[in-house]
Amino acid sequence: MDAFYKNFFVNFKIMAIFVDFLCYNYLDKFLLFFYGAIYINQGGENLNKIVMDRKKWMIFSVLVLAVAIAVFVSVFIVFKNRKENAKGPAPSRITESIISEMHYTDLVEVSPNQLYRHYSIPDGVISDSSLYMSKSSDSAAELACFLLQDKSKFEELKDAVTDHINSKAAGFKGLNPTQYNFLKNYVIVQKGRYVLVSVGSNASADGKFFNDLFK
Structure with missing residues (x-):
């Protein structure tokens, strides 16, 4: 508690x-x-x-x-x-901490103005975000952190994340079973206004580290 x-x-x-x-x-x-x-x-x-x-x-x-x-x-x-509602760390600080802790070298930051090309998030749901995706088109690896306008907006964001993951999974289905399974077992964790989304072999570890940041 x-x-x-x-x-x-x-x-x-x-x-x-x-x-x-x-x-x-x-x-x-x-x-x-x-x-x-x-x-x-x-x-x-x-x-x-x-x-x-x-x-x-x-x-x-x-x-x-x-x-x-x-x-x-x-x-x-x-x-x-x-x-x-107190001002906490920026989502970019959180993703940077996870990438550093997990020693990821295959992720590249996605420009904030490109976020909505990947996620169809309704207006008024988030106030800030940080998104990293794999450098390789053969990998589904992804790490994202969102700051909600209000924690009650979580379900709206979750719907957008689900749509994004399902769309991405459709592209890997039948072509790369391993990456497809990573997408089907993605991790989404909420802590107050912060939400982490992780896809990859260490998604569960990412989620645990994210939780530990707020203890």
């Missing part, structure tokens, strides 16, 4: 225990003191009416805890969205 979420749940548990402790040990005393002052100032009328019985305390405790949870969850959502 992401360290961000682990910290959230730990802090939430601590907060819940702390709120319950304060309410159980001090709330009734505070109310008794507060209303006792009113009682003295007003000459005193039926002090017993201000003493909360156990049932009322339980109801009040639940309400206080519910409000605290709502506030904490709201803060969590704000920071979660901020974390997901």
Whole structure:
């Protein structure tokens, strides 16, 4: 589990225990003191009416805890969205890291303005990308990293990737079974707004390294 979420749940548990402790040990005393002052100032009328019985305390405790949870969850959502949309590494940095780590020498970078010749990605789905393809027309090897406009756009990008892979596979089917199988077993991995696509004999290793970059 992401360290961000682990910290959230730990802090939430601590907060819940702390709120319950304060309410159980001090709330009734505070109310008794507060209303006792009113009682003295007003000459005193039926002090017993201000003493909360156990049932009322339980109801009040639940309400206080519910409000605290709502506030904490709201803060969590704000920071979660901020974390997901924070500026991270450029897709080109990610592909360069993978190529360096895996010692690839047979890949060449595709110019960004040539991306849409290979991928039919709808407008508004990605904000940046990096694409490498094999130098040889006999190889289906490919490595791409996309930065989504929003992580909810993943399915739209995945559809475009599937269309691209299927189209490419049709060209290798019957001609090069090995490359065809690489295409049929391509790897696509999402981490937040980042998406990696890898085709080749080390596609699974590429995906693992990509995941490790975000730990």
